[in-house]
Amino acid sequence: DQQVKQNSPSLSVQEGRISILNCDYTNSMFDYFLWYKKYPAEGPTFLISISSIKDKNEDGRFTVFLNKSAKHLSLHIVPSQPGDSAVYFCAASAGATSGSRLTFGEGTQLTVNP
Amino acid sequence: DVKVTQSSRYLVKRTGEKVFLECVQDMDHENMFWYRQDPGLGLRLIYFSYDVKMKEKGDIPEGYSVSREKKERFSLILESASTNQTSMYLCASSSPQGWYQPQHFGDGTRLSIL
Numbered sequence: 001d002q003q004v005k006q007n008s009p010s011l012s013v014q015e016g017r018i019s020i021l022n023c024d025y026t027n028s029m030f031d032y033f034l035w036y037k038k039y040p041a042e043g044p045t046f047l048i049s050i051s052s053i054k055d056k057n058e059d060g061r062f063t064v065f066l067n068k069s070a071k072h073l074s075l076h077i078v079p080s081q082p083g084d085s086a087v088y089f090c091a092a093s094a095g096a097t098s099g100s101r102l103t104f105g106e107g108t109q110l111t112v113n114p
Numbered sequence: 115d116v117k118v119t120q121s122s123r124y125l126v127k128r129t130g131e132k133v134f135l136e137c138v139q140d141m142d143h144e145n146m147f148w149y150r151q152d153p154g155l156g157l158r159l160i161y162f163s164y165d166v167k168m169k170e171k172g173d174i175p176e177g178y179s180v181s182r183e184k185k186e187r188f189s190l191i192l193e194s195a196s197t198n199q200t201s202m203y204l205c206a207s208s209s210p211q212g213w214y215q216p217q218h219f220g221d222g223t224r225l226s227i228l
Contacts (some may be wrong), residue, residue, distance in 0.1 A: 009154070032214050043118070043219030044157070051214065070181055090157060093214070101147070101172065102217060104157040 003027045004092050006105035014113055019077040019109070021108050023090030026071065030092040034053045034102065035075050047088075066099060080112045117141070118204050118220035126226045133192040134224050137205030143151045145208045146188035147217060148172075148180060150201040157204065163188055164210075 006022045013019045023033075031052040047107035050057040050064045050073070057064050063076045077084055090105040121136035139146065145167055149157040149172075153190040159172030160181040169180050175198060181189040188207075192199055202224050 004156075004165075006156075025143075034216055036219075039119075041221070043206075045219045046216040049214065049216060078209070091157075092179040101159055101162055102157075104160075106154055 002106075003030075004090055004103050004105040004110050006088075009106070010102055010109040010111070012081070012109070012111045013080050013114065019080045019084065019110055019112065021075040021077075021088050021101045021110065023075075023105055024071060025092050026110050027092070027094060027103070028104075029094040032093040033066060033073050034091045035040075035062075035085075036072055036089045036104075037084075038089065038093060038107070044089060046063075048065070054087045064098050078108075080110075082112045083108055087111050118131065118205055118207055118218055120203075120220040120223050122223050123221065124224050124226075126228060127192075127195050128228055129195060129197060131192075131195045131227075132153050133195050133225070133227075135203055135205075135225070137188045137190070137207075137220060139188075139205075139207040139218070141186075141207065141209070141218070142185065143207035143209045144185070145210060145217075145220075146182065147208075148178075148188065148190045148204040149206065150174070150178045151200050151204055151222070164180040198225050199218065199225065200227045201225060 034049040035047040038044040086109045091102040118138045130178040147162040163182045179191045205220045208217040
């Protein structure tokens with residue numbers, strides 16, 4: 001039962017263009033969502049998050065959009081840079097307990113071509 | 115910066131061996147987690163702990179156990195290693211203080227069971 005799903009295993013974009021990574025979830029109890037980035041041979045690093053009371057959160061080149069009715073979120077990277085090439089994981093949390101367990105998606109490999 | 119340190123980057127063990135994976139964090143975090151990462155499956159939660167001597171099963175606890183005798187250290191134990199436990203193992207920690215603190219990850223241990 002995959003509660004968080006990233007349907008695209010890979011995405012390739014040109015440097016300077018927009019990268020859009022998508023994530024769907026099924027559990028309506030999820031109320032906090034995060035994106036992590038992972039380079040090979042390193043652990044995932046936190047990128048950006050959004051609470052279910054918002055529909056958009058921005059941090060520099062990274063914006064996360066949340067559509068609760070569709071149970072869908074997306075990560076936009078503008079402009080994309082070669083250093084953004086990594087695996088991106090979407091994660092979700094249920095309940096108000098900070099630091100509570102996360103459910104992760106399968107990941108999307110982003111490749112930004114110079 | 116939060117530092118989560120996993121004792122080994124690479125480990126090779128034999129079927130049937132008892133295997134210990136160690137994780138130490140330096141931020142006085144209450145919450146600690148063990149995941150395994152497999153291609154196409156994302157990160158799956160094995161066990162987690164909210165405090166010393168406390169443990170909770172995650173989504174795939176079978177074949178594993180954990181130990182948390184000190185706040186900063188969380189150990190994952192493979193009681194009798196099997197080839198299907200060959201994987202990348204990731205440890206994470208987080209603080210329950212404040213509103214939704216993200217988890218911080220170590221760089222992982224790539225474990226091969228022969």
